[in-house]
Amino acid sequence: MAKNIIPSVKGTREFYPEEMALRNFIYEKVRRASQQFGYQEWEAPYLETLELYAAKSGEELVKEQAFTFVDRGGSRVTLRPELTPSLARMIAKKQRQLTYPLRWWSFGPFWRYERPQKGRSREFFQWNIDMLGPDTPEADAELIAVAASFLKSVGLSPGQATIYVNNRRLMDSQFDAIGIPAESRLLVSNLVDRRNKMKEDAWQTYALEAGLNRSQLGGLIALLENKDLWKEWEDLRRLFTALDALGVSEYVEFDANVVRGLLYYTGTVFEAFDVSGSVRRSLLGGGRYNNLLADVGGDPLSAVGFAMGDVVVGIVLAENGLIPEFEPSPAPVLVTVFSEEFLAESLALSAELRKAGLNVTNYPEPAKIANQFKFANKMGMKIALILGAIEVESGQVAVKDLVSGEQVNVARADVPERIKQILASE
RNA sequence: GUGGCUGUAGCUCAGUUGGCAGAGCACCUGUCUGUGGAUCAGGACGUCGCGGGUUCGAGCCCCGUCAGCCACCCCA
Numbered sequence: 001m002a003k004n005i006i007p008s009v010k011g012t013r014e015f016y017p018e019e020m021a022l023r024n025f026i027y028e029k030v031r032r033a034s035q036q037f038g039y040q041e042w043e044a045p046y047l048e049t050l051e052l053y054a055a056k057s058g059e060e061l062v063k064e065q066a067f068t069f070v071d072r073g074g075s076r077v078t079l080r081p082e083l084t085p086s087l088a089r090m091i092a093k094k095q096r097q098l099t100y101p102l103r104w105w106s107f108g109p110f111w112r113y114e115r116p117q118k119g120r121s122r123e124f125f126q127w128n129i130d131m132l133g134p135d136t137p138e139a140d141a142e143l144i145a146v147a148a149s150f151l152k153s154v155g156l157s158p159g160q161a162t163i164y165v166n167n168r169r170l171m172d173s174q175f176d177a178i179g180i181p182a183e184s185r186l187l188v189s190n191l192v193d194r195r196n197k198m199k200e201d202a203w204q205t206y207a208l209e210a211g212l213n214r215s216q217l218g219g220l221i222a223l224l225e226n227k228d229l230w231k232e233w234e235d236l237r238r239l240f241t242a243l244d245a246l247g248v249s250e251y252v253e254f255d256a257n258v259v260r261g262l263l264y265y266t267g268t269v270f271e272a273f274d275v276s277g278s279v280r281r282s283l284l285g286g287g288r289y290n291n292l293l294a295d296v297g298g299d300p301l302s303a304v305g306f307a308m309g310d311v312v313v314g315i316v317l318a319e320n321g322l323i324p325e326f327e328p329s330p331a332p333v334l335v336t337v338f339s340e341e342f343l344a345e346s347l348a349l350s351a352e353l354r355k356a357g358l359n360v361t362n363y364p365e366p367a368k369i370a371n372q373f374k375f376a377n378k379m380g381m382k383i384a385l386i387l388g389a390i391e392v393e394s395g396q397v398a399v400k401d402l403v404s405g406e407q408v409n410v411a412r413a414d415v416p417e418r419i420k421q422i423l424a425s426e
Numbered sequence: 427g428u429g430g431c432u433g434u435a436g437c438u439c440a441g442u443u444g445g446c447a448g449a450g451c452a453c454c455u456g457u458c459u460g461u462g463g464a465u466c467a468g469g470a471c472g473u474c475g476c477g478g479g480u481u482c483g484a485g486c487c488c489c490g491u492c493a494g495c496c497a498c499c500c501c502a
Contacts, residue, residue: 260501370462374462
């Protein structure tokens with residue numbers, strides 16, 4: 001059948017109505033969580049210059065994994081791989097005109113030129129949410145609370161999704177204490193990232209080969225396994241106090257293993273994982289980054305935020321049976337077309353019902369009534385209306401409840417009310 | 427970017443040592459003219475991902491390529 005169809009671009013996503021419904025479901029939950037805390041929706045260009053990302057020194061990965069091409073004018077442009085540089089620019093351009101604390105959120109498409117596999121495509125949607133201005137643990141706690149609110153709103157319990165929290169400055173002080181010099185931090189950071197993926201003894205061997213001595217390794221292990229380490233750090237104590245007050249502490253745990261890309265974050269870091277399955281999957285991640293505005297030439301400005309991709313969230317929701325049932329038709333009512341003769345009558349009835357505030361689909365042509373009912377059934381519609389010779393003569397409409405199977409004849413003027421009754425009872 | 431697995435009907439898949447292309451589900455039609463879902467009866471459905479090679483003969487073997495998946499890598 002499907003011959004010679006030009007394939008879609010590798011790694012892109014096609015949203016058939018059912019997938020689009022899931023995307024919109026996620027979007028609605030994201031929007032609600034964001035707005036509950038007073039965040040404003042905003043958006044940035046999808047196309048940016050490569051320089052915007054190259055400006056962040058040390059991020060060659062951006063150059064390797066960004067979707068870049070030369071436009072007709074010879075400029076190098078990039079499909080945005082992340083939002084934060086655009087945020088930094090837009091803030092910097094109006095830094096003195098904006099109102100702080102500034103709370104912004106966004107949900108839009110991003111592109112990364114990666115090797116596609118499950119949970120990772122070249123085109124994805126991402127929720128970004130940030131607070132700029134305050135530099136307090138309580139601000140950090142608010143972002144974590146927003147994340148927890150989202151997880152809760154889609155039906156993920158603390159047992160299914162957990163947010164792990166750490167602090168980069170705490171880790172720096174601890175690394176100092178066990179004699180890991182500043183220039184080894186990147187190495188150690190990678191080591192920590194890797195620890196969950198390797199067997200413990202293999203990981204230790206790897207760590208020693210990578211250049212740690214036994215005393216450093218021992219210190220590192222003790223550090224990573226210390227669940228009470230947060231108590232030694234004022235900011236984390238305040239953070240957990242605030243989380244408790246915000247009512248989300250059941251979703252949050254301290255974990256020294258969370259480090260997240262060393263060069264970016266300056267304080268609190270956090271990452272939510274799906275812990276319902278056999279594999280721990282990252283749902284969202286973020287933290288405090290206080291240097292960003294200064295890096296792009298703005299005045300120093302503190303910031304905290306996180307990002308969440310739609311792909312993994314969709315998979316996790318599906319695996320936990322949390323995706324709402326798909327309703328194919330946004331219109332619960334079908335007006336059938338009895339014959340050519342009554343086509344105009346059906347169209348007029350549909351228009352009346354729409355005027356009464358109902359979503360109504362009119363069958364587009366005369367066809368066997370059985371086929372029109374089949375259509376209504378497949379589209380998940382709740383009510384079918386029949387307008388044939390008998391009904392028109394008596395000024396009535398046959399209203400059939402497709403869920404219960406009951407059918408009654410109703411005076412035409414009473415049809416909207418009758419439909420609303422049926423819909424309300426289901 | 428590296429390594430591996432997979433690709434057969436709309437979907438999920440079977441297909442023996444190389445010998446006529448299969449199943450289930452979905453789909454279409456059912457006693458001539460006003461009613462969907464369930465059952466029954468009948469029917470249609472293939473570039474075996476694509477290109478090349480070996481062979482009397484390839485879905486099956488070999489090479490290449492594309493796509494999906496898995497592990498690395500990375501996760502802004």
